[in-house]
């Protein structure tokens with residue numbers, strides 16, 4: 100699988116254009132693109148897109164990507180940085196000059212997210228195949244196996260966020276944002292309910308970075324490392340696994356090069372917009 104990061108920021112983008120904090124001012128005045136982050140999404144093999152936030156247009160323009168070959172869209176949850184429903188209109192006849200040639204796009208999301216998509220006029224006649232999915236069940240899609248698993252992330256009364264395990268050619272990618280720390284029970288569930296052996300590429304929430312936070316819906320640097328240690332204890336990660344920190348908030352995370360300096364001490368990569376990884 101080849102993964103391209105379309106965006107790597109948390110909810111407000113990095114820099115947040117309304118913020119005069121040190122990190123945002125330094126990012127906006129930086130001459131380097133690597134210091135500027137759009138809202139998080141990744142593209143796999145040009146065919147599978149994870150999340151559909153408000154920066155999909157900006158990120159695909161910036162990276163020179165055409166998304167018309169995307170056959171599968173996975174939605175983690177309905178927070179606005181991950182799902183901007185009007186995006187579906189770009190697939191409707193009125194907005195698409197090659198509508199007749201446009202291939203269907205399957206959308207996988209939880210029941211509650213799917214309800215929001217179905218209720219919207221933007222999803223009508225957009226060549227969508229809507230497939231509600233449940234955690235710990237595996238769905239085949241061409242040569243991919245897709246297994247949603249629960250996120251440790253509050254979304255709303257009725258909605259539980261999802262993370263996705265994506266398997267192809269006996270490699271496993273675990274896309275794990277937005278989420279807080281995993282505990283031993285979580286790792287046991289990955290082993291027992293999903294039969295997971297090893298994660299080859301882990302893309303893990305690092306939103307809260309270098310802060311002391313009691314909030315459990317995202318990872319701090321400390322809880323990021325604790326999560327890795329739990330997954331290692333259960334043999335779900337080993338020295339050959341690639342680990343990427345992802346989904347950065349401007350509050351608690353310095354610029355790319357400082358982050359890279361801190362995470363590289365633990366052999367962890369730091370995501371940036373446009374980053375490509377093969378697994």
Ligand SMILES: [Zn+2]
Pocket residue numbers: 109110178180181277346
């Ligand atoms: Zn988010």
Ligand SMILES: [Zn+2]
Pocket residue numbers: 176178252277
């Ligand atoms: Zn969220």
